[in-house]
Amino acid sequence: MKKSNSADSRVAKARLTAARALVYAFLIFLTVLCLFSFYMLFINATRSNADLQGGFRLFPSDYFFKNLYNAWTDASINIPRGMLNSFIIAASSALLSTYFSALTAYGIHAYHFRLKKLAFSFIMAVMVIPQQVSATGFYQLCVKFGLTNSYIPLIVPSIASPVVFFYMKQYMESVLPMEIVEAARVDGSNEFSTFNKIILPMLKPAMAVQMIFAFVASWNNYFMPALLLDKAEMKTVPIMIAQLRAADYSKFDMGKVYMFILLAILPVVIVYICLSKYIIKGVTAGSVKG
Amino acid sequence: MKRLADPRKRKGISYAKWGYLFIAPFFIVYGLFTLVPQVMTIYNSFFENYREGLKQVGPNFVGLDNYIKLFTPDKNGNIDILKYAWNTLVLWVGGAVPQILVALLLAVFFTSYRLNIKGQQFFKTVIYMPNLIMASAFSMLFFTLFSNSGPVNQLLTQMGWIDQPIEFFAQKITVRGLICLMNFLLWFGNTTILLMAGIMGIDQNLFEAANIDGASSLQVFFKVTLPLLMPILVYTVITAMIGGIQMFDVPQVLTNGAGTPNRTSTTLVMYLNNYLKTSKNYGMSGAISVVIFIITGLLSMVVYRSLTRKDD
Numbered sequence: 285m286k287k288s289n290s291a292d293s294r295v296a297k298a299r300l301t302a303a304r305a306l307v308y309a310f311l312i313f314l315t316v317l318c319l320f321s322f323y324m325l326f327i328n329a330t331r332s333n334a335d336l337q338g339g340f341r342l343f344p345s346d347y348f349f350k351n352l353y354n355a356w357t358d359a360s361i362n363i364p365r366g367m368l369n370s371f372i373i374a375a376s377s378a379l380l381s382t383y384f385s386a387l388t389a390y391g392i393h394a395y396h397f398r399l400k401k402l403a404f405s406f407i408m409a410v411m412v413i414p415q416q417v418s419a420t421g422f423y424q425l426c427v428k429f430g431l432t433n434s435y436i437p438l439i440v441p442s443i444a445s446p447v448v449f450f451y452m453k454q455y456m457e458s459v460l461p462m463e464i465v466e467a468a469r470v471d472g473s474n475e476f477s478t479f480n481k482i483i484l485p486m487l488k489p490a491m492a493v494q495m496i497f498a499f500v501a502s503w504n505n506y507f508m509p510a511l512l513l514d515k516a517e518m519k520t521v522p523i524m525i526a527q528l529r530a531a532d533y534s535k536f537d538m539g540k541v542y543m544f545i546l547l548a549i550l551p552v553v554i555v556y557i558c559l560s561k562y563i564i565k566g567v568t569a570g571s572v573k574g
Numbered sequence: 575m576k577r578l579a580d581p582r583k584r585k586g587i588s589y590a591k592w593g594y595l596f597i598a599p600f601f602i603v604y605g606l607f608t609l610v611p612q613v614m615t616i617y618n619s620f621f622e623n624y625r626e627g628l629k630q631v632g633p634n635f636v637g638l639d640n641y642i643k644l645f646t647p648d649k650n651g652n653i654d655i656l657k658y659a660w661n662t663l664v665l666w667v668g669g670a671v672p673q674i675l676v677a678l679l680l681a682v683f684f685t686s687y688r689l690n691i692k693g694q695q696f697f698k699t700v701i702y703m704p705n706l707i708m709a710s711a712f713s714m715l716f717f718t719l720f721s722n723s724g725p726v727n728q729l730l731t732q733m734g735w736i737d738q739p740i741e742f743f744a745q746k747i748t749v750r751g752l753i754c755l756m757n758f759l760l761w762f763g764n765t766t767i768l769l770m771a772g773i774m775g776i777d778q779n780l781f782e783a784a785n786i787d788g789a790s791s792l793q794v795f796f797k798v799t800l801p802l803l804m805p806i807l808v809y810t811v812i813t814a815m816i817g818g819i820q821m822f823d824v825p826q827v828l829t830n831g832a833g834t835p836n837r838t839s840t841t842l843v844m845y846l847n848n849y850l851k852t853s854k855n856y857g858m859s860g861a862i863s864v865v866i867f868i869i870t871g872l873l874s875m876v877v878y879r880s881l882t883r884k885d886d
Contacts, residue, residue: 300688300689303689304689304691307683307689307691308691310679310683311680311683311691311697314676314680314697314700314701315697315700315701317759318700318701318703318704318759318763319700321712321715321716321719321759324719324725325715328718328725337723339728339732340725340728340729340732384599384600384603385600387596387597387599387600388596388597388599388600390596391592391593391594391595391596391597392593392597394593395589395590395592395593395596396589396590396593397590397593397594398590399594400593403597403601407600410604410608412812412813412816412870413867413870414816414819414820414866414870415608415820416820416822416843416846416863416866417612417615417863417864417866417867417870418608418611418612418614418615418863419611419615419846419850419859419863420611420614420615420618420846420850420856420859420860420863421610421611421612421613421614421615421617421618421860422607422608422611422615423850424611424614424618424856425607425610425611425614437607440603440607441603441607441608443599443600443603444599444600444601444603444604444607444608449600475589475592476592476595479596500706503708504706504707504708504709504710506708506709506710506822506823506826506827507822507823507843507847510851511847511850511851521708521711522708522710522711522823525708525710525711525714525827526710526714526826526827528714529714529717529827529828529830530830530831538718541718542718545711545714545715545718548708548711549707549708549711549712552706552707552708553703553706553707556703556706560699560702560703561695563702563706564698564699564702564767567702567764567767567768568767568768568770568771
């Protein structure tokens with residue numbers, strides 16, 4: 285009896301070890317799959333055009349700064365300008381979307397008014413409607429009011445971000461019970477300054493995470509900016525990347541091309557490496573109920 | 575009594591005003607930049623309104639003509655919008671099915687007490703990273719890596735596996751395969767993290783009870799984990815689907831907007847973009863938008879129902 289039991293547990297142990305080995309192998313395979321393209325990007329950005337034509341290599345070369353200089357000073361694709369433009373749009377959108385989402389969420393969380401339920405259901409219902417569905421009218425409107433080649437239609441709409449709102453609402457429900465809200469209210473004081481001075485600081489962690497997501501989404505956004513911006517000095521990074529693809533490819537210095545791509549994704553990668561823990565936590569916090 | 579009730583009442587009224595004030599910016603901006611454009615888009619779909627060279631045609635009311643045109647076969651008997659809807663579906667399924675299956679597996683592995691996987695933070699960090707990468711740059715990167723003189727072909731040649739470079743962008747199967755692979759890589763980490771949170775939200779006692787009853791890992795998965803995970807799985811599938819209908823950046827940049835070869839990787843939004851950007855045809859782009867809108871609504875309803883029926 286005892287013998288067969290220990291034999292059983294040995295079999296179970298061996299099984300578990302085998303299962304674990306398989307799982308780790310699978311995880312390593314996925315890791316390689318995820319990192320391979322980025323690794324190649326980095327390696328190839330350190331190689332000269334001639335070297336790149338010569339063949340495949342797995343280790344870096346010494347052309348990184350030359351490529352960086354060539355890409356940074358390229359005459360047709362003004363990448364520093366593009367990065368600045370993208371940064372202006374993304375940073376403004378991030379600030380607006382987090383501030384006004386918090387304000388909207390607080391309005392619904394802290395007050396009782398007749399249209400409160402309707403307002404909440406409305407925002408939840410429109411959360412899934414893709415932006416492209418209203419793109420025709422949006423574009424026409426921008427043309428009508430002279431807002432093409434302007435950043436206003438790329439920044440201001442982020443005031444109404446249903447997803448960020450939902451996240452803020454969820455966050456308030458967990459950290460901002462009504463007792464705190466009531467205690468924070470100084471009788472007779474302005475509700476608006478109560479929100480700015482007392483409530484907002486309490487939302488800092490949620491605001492920070494959502495700011496990162498909003499920044500990244502705007503930084504990566506391609507569809508709308510490509511539709512609205514055609515002046516060279518107004519273009520954002522994704523438009524420049526698409527331009528790179530449209531150009532006569534065979535004449536390009538490939539080292540420079542890899543450097544352009546690297547520059548396009550580098551800011552986000554750096555932020556991610558520094559803050560990955562908080563970002564990953566932020567993925568779940570607001571998106572799933574229960 | 576009266577003195578107590580009065581200020582409360584007064585307070586309630588004045589606070590309600592603040593509620594409206596705080597949510598006003600959201601609704602004004604939403605109305606101006608989304609609702610009005612949405613109505614304009616639908617309105618436009620009933621008008622003929624485009625540019626032909628320098629000449630502006632319309633806007634003239636044409637009723638359902640744009641929709642009829644959208645669904646009328648060309649001289650080869652093809653209906654473009656159906657072709658592009660099919661492309662979108664194929665590209666979505668090819669990326670989303672492995673995405674959800676792999677994410678489900680990983681979520682179970684990561685949360686398994688018995689497996690006790692080490693280095694989770696590292697793996698999660700790696701698999702989530704592509705989700706934040708600029709899709710257009712990712713697509714451009716794949717274009718360079720898989721081009722005829724790119725590193726992948728160089729590697730295969732150096733290994734002696736091929737004599738001629740594989741023309742990845744000239745064949746339907748490889749172009750579609752690469753788009754699916756990219757979509758998979760961009761999203762499976764995100765899905766894994768969502769599903770993990772879902773599994774960790776399940777009452778741990780249920781797993782313990784199942785173990786005591788002698789249930790195998792597979793039984794636990796199919797009888798406990800999966801049914802209780804269903805609401806979050808529904809959410810994941812619906813959001814993935816809505817993301818899929820919007821598929822644009824990756825195929826647009828990879829094929830330079832052409833959907834090569836022979837428009838077999840042109841998606842619905844690329845079609846919309848062609849009418850909107852290239853020919854400024856607001857009537858047709860409006861009609862396509864309405865079709866996408868309807869598909870979005872229908873699909874999310876169908877999936878939601880089919881996945882929740884078992885629960886009833």
